[in-house]
Amino acid sequence: MLLSDFGRTGFDPFLEMRRMQQEMNQRLSGLTAGAQEFPPINLWMGEDSVAVSAELPGIAPDGIDLTVRENTLTLKGERGSPAESEKSAWHRRERPHGSFSRTVQLPFRVDPEKVEARFANGLLEVELHRPEADRPKKIQIKG
Template sequence: MLERWRGNKPAVTNPFKELLAFQEEINKLFDDFFKVPKTLDDVVKFIPDIDIAETKDAFIIKADLPGLSEKDIEVSLTNNILTIKGERKEEKEEKDKNYYRKERVFGSFLREIQIPKKVQSDKVKAKFKNGVLEIELPKAEEEKEKTVKIEVEK
Protein backbone atom coordinates (compact mmCIF):
# COMPACT_ATOMS: atom_id res chain seq x y z
CA MET A 1 0.00 0.00 0.00
CA LEU A 2 1.36 3.38 -0.93
CA GLU A 3 1.90 5.98 1.74
CA ARG A 4 0.34 9.35 1.14
CA TRP A 5 1.48 12.60 2.61
CA ARG A 6 -1.20 15.13 3.28
CA GLY A 7 -0.96 18.67 4.31
CA ASN A 8 -1.32 22.02 2.62
CA LYS A 9 0.35 20.49 -0.44
CA PRO A 10 -1.17 17.98 -2.85
CA ALA A 11 -0.87 14.27 -1.96
CA VAL A 12 2.58 12.87 -2.85
CA THR A 13 3.26 9.15 -3.24
CA ASN A 14 6.51 7.23 -3.34
CA PRO A 15 5.95 4.39 -5.81
CA PHE A 16 9.36 2.85 -5.05
CA LYS A 17 9.00 2.55 -1.28
CA GLU A 18 7.25 -0.85 -1.40
CA LEU A 19 9.65 -2.10 -4.06
CA LEU A 20 12.69 -1.09 -1.99
CA ALA A 21 11.28 -2.82 1.10
CA PHE A 22 10.73 -5.97 -0.97
CA GLN A 23 14.31 -5.80 -2.29
CA GLU A 24 15.65 -5.49 1.27
CA GLU A 25 13.71 -8.61 2.30
CA ILE A 26 15.08 -10.56 -0.68
CA ASN A 27 18.64 -9.42 0.12
CA LYS A 28 18.21 -10.53 3.72
CA LEU A 29 16.98 -13.96 2.60
CA PHE A 30 19.99 -14.40 0.30
CA ASP A 31 22.42 -13.24 2.99
CA ASP A 32 20.92 -15.68 5.48
CA PHE A 33 20.92 -18.52 2.96
CA PHE A 34 24.48 -18.14 1.72
CA LYS A 35 26.00 -17.01 5.04
CA VAL A 36 28.95 -15.16 3.54
CA PRO A 37 31.95 -15.65 5.87
CA LYS A 38 33.28 -12.57 7.61
CA THR A 39 36.87 -13.37 6.65
CA LEU A 40 38.62 -15.66 4.23
CA ASP A 41 40.14 -17.41 7.24
CA ASP A 42 36.74 -19.02 7.79
CA VAL A 43 36.94 -20.64 4.34
CA VAL A 44 40.52 -20.92 3.13
CA LYS A 45 43.09 -22.80 5.09
CA PHE A 46 45.99 -24.06 2.97
CA ILE A 47 45.90 -23.90 -0.84
CA PRO A 48 49.19 -24.81 -2.50
CA ASP A 49 50.36 -22.71 -5.44
CA ILE A 50 50.84 -24.61 -8.69
CA ASP A 51 52.46 -24.11 -12.09
CA ILE A 52 51.29 -26.01 -15.16
CA ALA A 53 53.53 -26.23 -18.22
CA GLU A 54 53.24 -28.09 -21.50
CA THR A 55 56.14 -29.45 -23.52
CA LYS A 56 56.05 -31.33 -26.80
CA ASP A 57 55.86 -34.67 -24.97
CA ALA A 58 54.31 -34.00 -21.55
CA PHE A 59 52.55 -31.77 -19.07
CA ILE A 60 54.65 -30.70 -16.08
CA ILE A 61 52.93 -29.64 -12.89
CA LYS A 62 54.78 -28.18 -9.91
CA ALA A 63 53.14 -27.55 -6.53
CA ASP A 64 54.68 -25.69 -3.60
CA LEU A 65 54.11 -27.79 -0.48
CA PRO A 66 56.42 -26.38 2.19
CA GLY A 67 56.50 -28.16 5.51
CA LEU A 68 55.17 -31.45 4.11
CA SER A 69 56.82 -34.77 3.42
CA GLU A 70 55.97 -37.19 0.63
CA LYS A 71 53.98 -39.21 3.19
CA ASP A 72 51.60 -36.26 3.66
CA ILE A 73 50.73 -36.09 -0.08
CA GLU A 74 48.41 -38.19 -2.22
CA VAL A 75 48.38 -37.86 -6.02
CA SER A 76 45.88 -39.56 -8.35
CA LEU A 77 44.67 -39.30 -11.94
CA THR A 78 41.08 -40.12 -12.93
CA ASN A 79 39.51 -39.29 -16.30
CA ASN A 80 42.25 -36.75 -17.05
CA ILE A 81 41.71 -34.96 -13.74
CA LEU A 82 44.84 -34.82 -11.60
CA THR A 83 44.12 -34.68 -7.88
CA ILE A 84 46.68 -33.53 -5.32
CA LYS A 85 45.58 -33.77 -1.73
CA GLY A 86 47.09 -33.90 1.70
CA GLU A 87 47.35 -32.18 5.02
CA ARG A 88 49.74 -29.69 6.49
CA LYS A 89 49.68 -30.47 10.19
CA GLU A 90 49.96 -27.74 12.78
CA GLU A 91 52.86 -27.91 15.16
CA LYS A 92 52.01 -28.25 18.82
CA GLU A 93 51.94 -24.86 20.45
CA GLU A 94 54.01 -24.39 23.53
CA LYS A 95 51.87 -23.09 26.37
CA ASP A 96 54.49 -20.58 27.48
CA LYS A 97 54.56 -18.81 24.09
CA ASN A 98 52.54 -15.73 23.33
CA TYR A 99 52.34 -15.20 19.58
CA TYR A 100 52.48 -11.66 18.22
CA ARG A 101 51.75 -12.82 14.71
CA LYS A 102 50.72 -16.16 13.28
CA GLU A 103 50.54 -16.19 9.48
CA ARG A 104 51.36 -19.77 8.56
CA VAL A 105 48.30 -21.78 7.62
CA PHE A 106 47.63 -25.45 8.24
CA GLY A 107 44.97 -27.97 7.37
CA SER A 108 43.80 -30.28 4.62
CA PHE A 109 44.01 -29.26 0.98
CA LEU A 110 42.74 -30.56 -2.33
CA ARG A 111 43.65 -29.36 -5.82
CA GLU A 112 42.01 -30.83 -8.91
CA ILE A 113 43.51 -29.98 -12.28
CA GLN A 114 41.84 -30.80 -15.58
CA ILE A 115 44.52 -32.00 -18.01
CA PRO A 116 43.51 -30.67 -21.46
CA LYS A 117 44.79 -33.65 -23.48
CA LYS A 118 44.97 -37.41 -22.98
CA VAL A 119 48.01 -38.65 -21.09
CA GLN A 120 49.64 -42.03 -20.55
CA SER A 121 48.37 -42.64 -17.03
CA ASP A 122 50.61 -45.67 -16.53
CA LYS A 123 53.73 -43.54 -17.14
CA VAL A 124 52.97 -40.59 -14.84
CA LYS A 125 55.88 -39.79 -12.49
CA ALA A 126 55.91 -37.69 -9.33
CA LYS A 127 58.87 -36.58 -7.24
CA PHE A 128 59.07 -34.44 -4.14
CA LYS A 129 62.17 -32.43 -3.27
CA ASN A 130 62.75 -29.35 -1.10
CA GLY A 131 59.03 -28.75 -0.58
CA VAL A 132 58.17 -28.86 -4.30
CA LEU A 133 56.09 -31.64 -5.84
CA GLU A 134 56.79 -32.15 -9.54
CA ILE A 135 54.49 -34.33 -11.62
CA GLU A 136 55.25 -35.33 -15.20
CA LEU A 137 52.31 -36.55 -17.29
CA PRO A 138 53.49 -37.92 -20.67
CA LYS A 139 51.06 -37.19 -23.49
CA ALA A 140 49.32 -40.08 -25.20
CA GLU A 141 50.81 -40.89 -28.59
CA GLU A 142 47.83 -39.55 -30.55
CA GLU A 143 48.06 -36.26 -28.61
CA LYS A 144 51.70 -35.54 -29.41
CA GLU A 145 52.24 -33.00 -32.13
CA LYS A 146 53.25 -34.72 -35.31
CA THR A 147 54.30 -33.20 -38.57
CA VAL A 148 53.20 -35.19 -41.54
CA LYS A 149 54.40 -34.28 -44.99
CA ILE A 150 51.54 -34.29 -47.46
CA GLU A 151 52.34 -34.80 -51.09
CA VAL A 152 50.67 -32.40 -53.45
CA GLU A 153 49.57 -33.98 -56.69
CA LYS A 154 49.22 -32.27 -60.00
Protein backbone atom coordinates in the same frame (compact mmCIF):
# COMPACT_ATOMS: atom_id res chain seq x y z
CA MET B 1 18.86 7.30 -17.16
CA LEU B 2 15.87 8.98 -18.70
CA LEU B 3 13.29 7.45 -20.99
CA SER B 4 14.26 10.05 -23.60
CA ASP B 5 17.78 8.54 -23.74
CA PHE B 6 16.44 5.50 -25.61
CA GLY B 7 15.67 7.56 -28.72
CA ARG B 8 19.15 9.09 -28.85
CA THR B 9 21.40 8.02 -31.74
CA GLY B 10 24.41 5.95 -30.65
CA PHE B 11 22.94 5.16 -27.24
CA ASP B 12 24.34 1.95 -25.74
CA PRO B 13 21.69 0.42 -23.45
CA PHE B 14 24.32 -1.83 -21.83
CA LEU B 15 26.77 0.94 -20.97
CA GLU B 16 25.28 1.43 -17.50
CA MET B 17 25.34 -2.34 -16.85
CA ARG B 18 29.02 -2.56 -17.85
CA ARG B 19 29.87 0.40 -15.61
CA MET B 20 28.09 -1.24 -12.66
CA GLN B 21 29.84 -4.56 -13.30
CA GLN B 22 33.24 -2.86 -13.42
CA GLU B 23 32.50 -1.06 -10.16
CA MET B 24 31.43 -4.32 -8.45
CA ASN B 25 34.54 -6.13 -9.72
CA GLN B 26 36.75 -3.38 -8.28
CA ARG B 27 35.00 -3.55 -4.91
CA LEU B 28 35.10 -7.35 -4.74
CA SER B 29 38.72 -7.65 -5.86
CA GLY B 30 39.89 -6.43 -2.46
CA LEU B 31 38.15 -9.34 -0.73
CA THR B 32 40.42 -11.98 -2.29
CA ALA B 33 43.68 -10.02 -2.27
CA GLY B 34 45.15 -11.96 0.67
CA ALA B 35 43.74 -15.36 -0.27
CA GLN B 36 46.04 -17.92 -1.84
CA GLU B 37 45.37 -21.53 -2.66
CA PHE B 38 47.57 -24.13 -1.00
CA PRO B 39 49.78 -25.55 -2.25
CA PRO B 40 50.96 -22.98 -4.77
CA ILE B 41 51.68 -24.64 -8.11
CA ASN B 42 53.31 -23.92 -11.46
CA LEU B 43 52.30 -25.71 -14.65
CA TRP B 44 54.29 -25.86 -17.89
CA MET B 45 53.05 -27.36 -21.12
CA GLY B 46 55.29 -29.03 -23.66
CA GLU B 47 54.31 -30.58 -26.96
CA ASP B 48 53.89 -34.09 -25.51
CA SER B 49 53.89 -33.56 -21.75
CA VAL B 50 52.90 -31.31 -18.87
CA ALA B 51 55.11 -30.50 -15.89
CA VAL B 52 53.64 -29.46 -12.55
CA SER B 53 55.55 -28.31 -9.49
CA ALA B 54 53.98 -27.76 -6.08
CA GLU B 55 55.48 -26.25 -2.94
CA LEU B 56 54.77 -28.50 0.05
CA PRO B 57 57.08 -27.41 2.88
CA GLY B 58 56.84 -29.42 6.08
CA ILE B 59 54.98 -32.34 4.48
CA ALA B 60 56.48 -35.82 4.18
CA PRO B 61 56.30 -37.56 0.77
CA ASP B 62 54.10 -40.34 2.20
CA GLY B 63 51.59 -37.69 3.33
CA ILE B 64 50.88 -36.66 -0.27
CA ASP B 65 48.11 -38.28 -2.33
CA LEU B 66 48.57 -37.68 -6.06
CA THR B 67 46.01 -38.97 -8.57
CA VAL B 68 45.47 -38.43 -12.28
CA ARG B 69 42.41 -39.21 -14.37
CA GLU B 70 42.21 -38.31 -18.06
CA ASN B 71 43.03 -34.57 -18.00
CA THR B 72 42.67 -33.90 -14.27
CA LEU B 73 45.41 -33.95 -11.63
CA THR B 74 44.44 -34.00 -7.95
CA LEU B 75 46.85 -33.34 -5.11
CA LYS B 76 45.71 -34.00 -1.52
CA GLY B 77 47.32 -34.10 1.86
CA GLU B 78 47.36 -32.70 5.35
CA ARG B 79 49.64 -30.13 6.84
CA GLY B 80 49.95 -30.42 10.60
CA SER B 81 49.44 -27.50 12.91
CA PRO B 82 52.61 -26.14 14.54
CA ALA B 83 53.15 -27.02 18.17
CA GLU B 84 51.58 -24.49 20.51
CA SER B 85 52.74 -23.55 23.95
CA GLU B 86 50.26 -22.69 26.69
CA LYS B 87 52.49 -19.77 27.69
CA SER B 88 52.37 -18.05 24.31
CA ALA B 89 49.76 -16.57 22.00
CA TRP B 90 49.83 -16.16 18.24
CA HIS B 91 50.90 -12.73 17.05
CA ARG B 92 50.59 -13.55 13.35
CA ARG B 93 49.45 -16.76 11.67
CA GLU B 94 49.69 -16.82 7.86
CA ARG B 95 50.83 -20.35 7.02
CA PRO B 96 47.87 -22.64 6.35
CA HIS B 97 47.43 -25.95 8.15
CA GLY B 98 44.98 -28.83 8.00
CA SER B 99 43.72 -30.84 5.03
CA PHE B 100 44.23 -29.49 1.54
CA SER B 101 43.20 -30.50 -1.96
CA ARG B 102 44.09 -28.98 -5.33
CA THR B 103 42.54 -30.18 -8.56
CA VAL B 104 44.05 -28.92 -11.80
CA GLN B 105 42.59 -29.25 -15.27
CA LEU B 106 45.41 -30.22 -17.64
CA PRO B 107 45.53 -29.03 -21.27
CA PHE B 108 45.15 -32.60 -22.60
CA ARG B 109 44.57 -36.20 -21.48
CA VAL B 110 47.59 -37.88 -19.93
CA ASP B 111 48.75 -41.48 -19.79
CA PRO B 112 48.50 -42.52 -16.11
CA GLU B 113 51.16 -45.20 -16.72
CA LYS B 114 53.68 -42.54 -17.77
CA VAL B 115 53.55 -40.18 -14.81
CA GLU B 116 56.82 -39.41 -13.05
CA ALA B 117 56.80 -37.75 -9.60
CA ARG B 118 59.78 -36.60 -7.54
CA PHE B 119 59.81 -34.95 -4.11
CA ALA B 120 62.81 -33.18 -2.55
CA ASN B 121 63.23 -30.26 -0.15
CA GLY B 122 59.50 -29.59 0.03
CA LEU B 123 59.07 -29.37 -3.76
CA LEU B 124 56.92 -31.90 -5.63
CA GLU B 125 57.68 -32.18 -9.35
CA VAL B 126 55.39 -34.19 -11.59
CA GLU B 127 55.76 -34.88 -15.30
CA LEU B 128 52.69 -36.19 -17.10
CA HIS B 129 52.97 -37.53 -20.64
CA ARG B 130 50.35 -37.41 -23.37
CA PRO B 131 49.25 -40.81 -24.74
CA GLU B 132 50.84 -41.66 -28.08
CA ALA B 133 47.40 -42.00 -29.70
CA ASP B 134 46.45 -38.43 -28.66
CA ARG B 135 49.61 -36.73 -29.91
CA PRO B 136 49.25 -34.53 -32.98
CA LYS B 137 50.41 -36.28 -36.15
CA LYS B 138 52.15 -34.42 -38.95
CA ILE B 139 50.41 -35.15 -42.23
CA GLN B 140 52.53 -35.42 -45.35
CA ILE B 141 50.98 -33.53 -48.24
CA LYS B 142 51.54 -35.12 -51.62
CA GLY B 143 52.06 -32.78 -54.53
